Amino acid sequence: MGDSVLKDNRPAKQGRRPNALRTAETRKALIEATIECLCEIGYSRTTTHEISRRAKITAGALQHHFGKKDELILAALDTLMAEMSLVLDRAEHVEGTTRQKIDAFVDLLWSEFYADRRYMAVWEIVIGSRGESDLHPRVAMHRHASVEKCEDVWCRAFDLPRARDDPRVKALHFALNYLRGSAMLPIVPAGNADADGMQEALKDFLVHEFARHGK
Amino acid sequence: MGDSVLKDNRPAKQGRRPNALRTAETRKALIEATIECLCEIGYSRTTTHEISRRAKITAGALQHHFGKKDELILAALDTLMAEMSLVLDRAEHVEGTTRQKIDAFVDLLWSEFYADRRYMAVWEIVIGSRGESDLHPRVAMHRHASVEKCEDVWCRAFDLPRARDDPRVKALHFALNYLRGSAMLPIVPAGNADADGMQEALKDFLVHEFARHGK
DNA sequence: ACAAATACATTTTACATGTAATGTATGTTT
DNA sequence: AAACATACATTACATGTAAAATGTATTTGT
Known part of the structure; x- marks a missing residue:
C-alpha cells in the first residue's frame, strides 16, 4: 500500500491516525493477548514473545509500551x-x-x-x-x-x-x-x-x- | 577423609552403601526438594537447578534418576x-x-x-x-x-x-x-x-x- | 518549516533452563 | 578377579526469554 504516494496527495486524511489513538489500540491489543495467553496456556508459558505474536504486534512495540x-x-x-x-x-x-x-x-x-x-x-x-x-x-x-x-x-x-x-x-x-x-x-x-x-x-x-x- | 586408605583396610565396612539404598535416598531428597520449591517459590520458578541445589545433589545425579x-x-x-x-x-x-x-x-x-x-x-x-x-x-x-x-x-x-x-x-x-x-x-x-x-x-x-x- | 518526541520495527545481548554428552568411582554380577 | 552396571559429577549444548540497543516513519509542538 503506497502510503508514501498518498501522503503526498492527502497529508492529513490518509496518514497515520493520532498517536494517542494508536497507543490505546496497541495497549489494548497487548493486554487482551496477555489475558488470552494466561487463560489458555497459563502463567508459565505466557511469554512476551507469545503475547506479541497473538496481538500481532512486534516485541519492540510491546517493549515500548510496557518496558517490563x-x-x-x-x-x-x-x-x-x-x-x-x-x-x-x-x-x-x-x-x-x-x-x-x-x-x-x-x-x-x-x-x-x-x-x-x-x-x-x-x-x-x-x-x-x-x-x-x-x-x-x-x-x-x-x-x-x-x-x-x-x-x-x-x-x-x-x-x-x-x-x-x-x-x-x-x-x-x-x-x-x-x-x-x-x-x-x-x-x-x-x-x-x-x-x-x-x-x-x-x-x-x-x-x-x-x-x-x-x- | 582418606577413604582410599580405609578401603584397603575395611573393604565392606567403610565403603559406600549399597546402590539401592543410595538411590532411594537420592530420589527422596530430590522429591522433597521439589515439593519444597513448589511450595515456596511456585511452579514457574521450580527449576531443575534450584531443585538440585536445595537437595544438595548435582544436576547430573538428578538427571540420572529423573531423565526429564x-x-x-x-x-x-x-x-x-x-x-x-x-x-x-x-x-x-x-x-x-x-x-x-x-x-x-x-x-x-x-x-x-x-x-x-x-x-x-x-x-x-x-x-x-x-x-x-x-x-x-x-x-x-x-x-x-x-x-x-x-x-x-x-x-x-x-x-x-x-x-x-x-x-x-x-x-x-x-x-x-x-x-x-x-x-x-x-x-x-x-x-x-x-x-x-x-x-x-x-x-x-x-x-x-x-x-x-x-x- | 523544522526540531523533538513518539510509535513502532529489527537486531543484539545476557542469561536461564532443560537436557545431552562424557568422565569417574564404586557396587553388583559372573 | 574381571566385566559389567550404576550412581553420581562435570561439562557442553541448544533453545528460550526478557530486555537492551539501534533504526525508521510519523506525529506533535514550537
Whole structure:
C-alpha cells in the first residue's frame, strides 16, 4: 500500500491516525493477548514473545509500551478488575427479598466472574506470580482491593454495617471461598462438575445465615 | 577423609552403601526438594537447578534418576498422593454420630491437606502444569484418582451407595469445593483469613444435608 | 518549516533452563 | 578377579526469554 504516494496527495486524511489513538489500540491489543495467553496456556508459558505474536504486534512495540513484563501483567489485572467493578456496581441495586438478592448476587458472581474463563487469568496471575518477589505484593494488593469492593457492595445491597465479624459478612466470605474453589474445577478436572447445580445449596446456606442472624 | 586408605583396610565396612539404598535416598531428597520449591517459590520458578541445589545433589545425579523434569514433578505428586491416601484410610474408621463423623472428616481434610502448606505443591503442579500438553493430562488423572479415593472413603464412612447423584455425595463435593477455595487463601491474601472459624459453618451445612436427605 | 518526541520495527545481548554428552568411582554380577 | 552396571559429577549444548540497543516513519509542538 503506497502510503508514501498518498501522503503526498492527502497529508492529513490518509496518514497515520493520532498517536494517542494508536497507543490505546496497541495497549489494548497487548493486554487482551496477555489475558488470552494466561487463560489458555497459563502463567508459565505466557511469554512476551507469545503475547506479541497473538496481538500481532512486534516485541519492540510491546517493549515500548510496557518496558517490563510485570507492567503488562499488572495492566491485564487492572483491566479485569475494572470490568469486575462495573459488574459489581450493578449488583448493588438489585431489589427484592433477601432470597432474591442473594440469588442475584451469587448468580452474578458466578456467571460474570468465577465461571467465566476470562477471569481464569486472574487466578493464573495470582498463583503464577507467587514466586515473583517484585510482582506478587502488587498482585496481592489488587486482590485485597477486589474483595474489599465485593464486601462493600454486599454490605450496601443488604444494608449491613461494615463489620468483619458480622456473620452475614462472614457468610459472604464463605461464599467467596466456595466460589473460588469451584472456579478451580475446570483446571482441576476432578470432582463433581455440576458446580451450577450446587449453587442452590450455597444460596440456601446464605439465606439460612441471614435468617439465623437477624435481618 | 582418606577413604582410599580405609578401603584397603575395611573393604565392606567403610565403603559406600549399597546402590539401592543410595538411590532411594537420592530420589527422596530430590522429591522433597521439589515439593519444597513448589511450595515456596511456585511452579514457574521450580527449576531443575534450584531443585538440585536445595537437595544438595548435582544436576547430573538428578538427571540420572529423573531423565526429564516431568518425571520429577510426577514423582512428587505420587509421593503426596500416597501420603494423602494413608491419612484418608484413617478417616474411614471414625466412629460416632453423623455429626461427629462429619466433624472428624472435615477436620482431617482441612488440617492434613488443605491447610497444610506442604500440599500447596499439589495446587502449584495442577495449575502450573496447565499449559504443558504432555504433563497436564497425567496430573489430571492423579487429581481424578485422588477425589475418587476421597469419595470412596466418604461413602464407606457413612455407609452410602457410590452414586454421584446422591445429595450426601454431592455434599462432599460441595465441601471439597469450599476447602479448595479456602486453601487458596494463603496464596490469595484477601478475604476473611478466619478460614478455621468457618469450618463450623461448613459442618453445619453438611449435617443439614444429611438430615434433609435421610440418614 | 523544522526540531523533538513518539510509535513502532529489527537486531543484539545476557542469561536461564532443560537436557545431552562424557568422565569417574564404586557396587553388583559372573 | 574381571566385566559389567550404576550412581553420581562435570561439562557442553541448544533453545528460550526478557530486555537492551539501534533504526525508521510519523506525529506533535514550537
